[in-house]
Amino acid sequence: MASSPGSTPLAALLLLALFSASAASRFAPVDNHLIACGATGPAVLPDGRRFIPDTGCASMRLRSESSTLPTAAPNAPAAPSPLHAAARVFSCHASYDLAIRRRGHHVLRLHFYPFDATLASARFHVGAGGFLLLHNFTASSPVVKEFLLPVDTDVLALTFVPEAGSAAFVNAIELFSAPEELVGDIGTLVDGDDIIQTDGLSSQVFETLYRINVAGHKVTPFNDTLWRTWVNDEGFLVNKEASGSKAWSFGGRIAYPKGSKLMTREVAPDNVYNSARSVNSEGNLTWAFPVPAGNMYLVRMHFCDIVSKALYQLYFNIYVNGRQAVKDFDISGTTGYLAYPYYIDFVVDIEDEGLLEVAIGGSNMSRAGEVSGFLNAVEIMRMNQTGGGMDGDFPAILDMDYLFSKGIGEFARSLLCGLLFAGLFLVLVTLVVRLRTELKNNGTLWSRQSMDSGDGKLARAYQLVPTKTDY
Ligand SMILES: *[C@@H]1O[C@H](CO)[C@@H](O)[C@H](O)[C@H]1NC(C)=O
């Protein structure tokens, strides 16, 4: 589908007007689908977010070849999260079509809480936007799968396909716009002895495998700017008793670069940057993470100098999978300030080791016996394979393009109906006023805003349907 740069600022303006009242300082994603699948009423999480049932949302549609069953957990009140009280079960191909207002990277979280034996043994595939996200997947224990995926269509079809004789299910779906600074295009490729710059990261799908807060407490969605979970690093430390290593915690203020478009609290929150582990000039600290072999990985290492009393005291080496990826890293020279966050994205190919190691080691450019280097956090993301699958090849049964084109025009119309039902005349009036204003400056705008052209393309106007309808 052709992109339409003209409508983006307009939509952004409108959204700004709609949401600025409630946004305060919290990140307010443009797209924000929070869906409690199979639920009969909204579910409110401890972090304040409100998930609405998959039957009552104007900007989302459930499409299926046969009936899908809402299923309630037998002991719903005892479920650890309100999202675990119900699920939707699919006996064949089914898709959630999710309206996208702003193209670009989105965070997708799929919650699986198998509350009975049928769900625990269900075997299925999940695809979205032409990518195979979960292949032959079984959720035998509760799990949340998180992906970061580029979306360049106006509707994202999230498709569930059961294996023959099995079922598919999901308890909850989160799909929200990622802040632009979260995904860069450039990384450092650590490939054998070559350390080279690589690009194209922004067109990959990433699956989060580990998110580690070094020497810090677990950070829950309540305390994270993007509702992420970060866990303590101790279980991954290889040499716990490494000489001269030390855990730090910081009570001061983390100084996010003022006005920076690249480094914000959304990249990682204070709770992650205010703890670290350090090594001295002779020391070495290694963390090891079991990972599926045969994939490329993005390793994001976060550094925020909360350990130095003055600038230019620290120089250290960074190792990725046993290779020296950065020699004598000078964090002060890079950031120019203390307590100032910074991260480096490494790309590494894990062929058959099944283990991904990151390490920091002291440099003899630091003073002997003194702190030489540190690490605050690590994120490990699996990248999609060449064929667009995360894990295995893209099977023909998941031909999302076919499914996608089949239902899309219809969805556009249902969205427009939803718009009217929601009674958002105010929005429409604002839209018309703004369109008129824009039209004066740009005579071609109306043609871009034209309704469904009949060949399955979506009308632009539906982009103004709100994500949430009120109950
Ligand atoms: C899924 O896994 C099962 C059991 O390991 C296997 O029998 C089946 O062939 C797999 N299906 C696909 C599509 O890979």
Ligand SMILES: *[C@@H]1O[C@H](CO)[C@@H](O)[C@H](O)[C@H]1NC(C)=O
């Ligand atoms: C949020 O962070 C604060 C300060 O670090 C901590 O005291 C609190 O327990 C955290 N809350 C949750 C729900 O994790």
Ligand SMILES: *[C@@H]1O[C@H](CO)[C@@H](O)[C@H](O)[C@H]1NC(C)=O
């Ligand atoms: C630290 O670990 C790396 C990678 O495991 C290794 O190459 C390096 O020689 C070690 N340095 C020291 C000082 O032990």
Ligand SMILES: *[C@@H]1O[C@H](CO)[C@@H](O)[C@H](O)[C@H]1NC(C)=O
């Ligand atoms: C640091 O160590 C390396 C090898 O271990 C050596 O080649 C280099 O000269 C040393 N640098 C300093 C400043 O001592």
Ligand SMILES: *[C@@H]1O[C@H](CO)[C@@H](O)[C@H](O)[C@H]1NC(C)=O
């Ligand atoms: C991931 O998928 C994209 C789009 O299909 C492709 O361009 C890219 O090469 C894939 N990534 C890898 C590491 O193969």
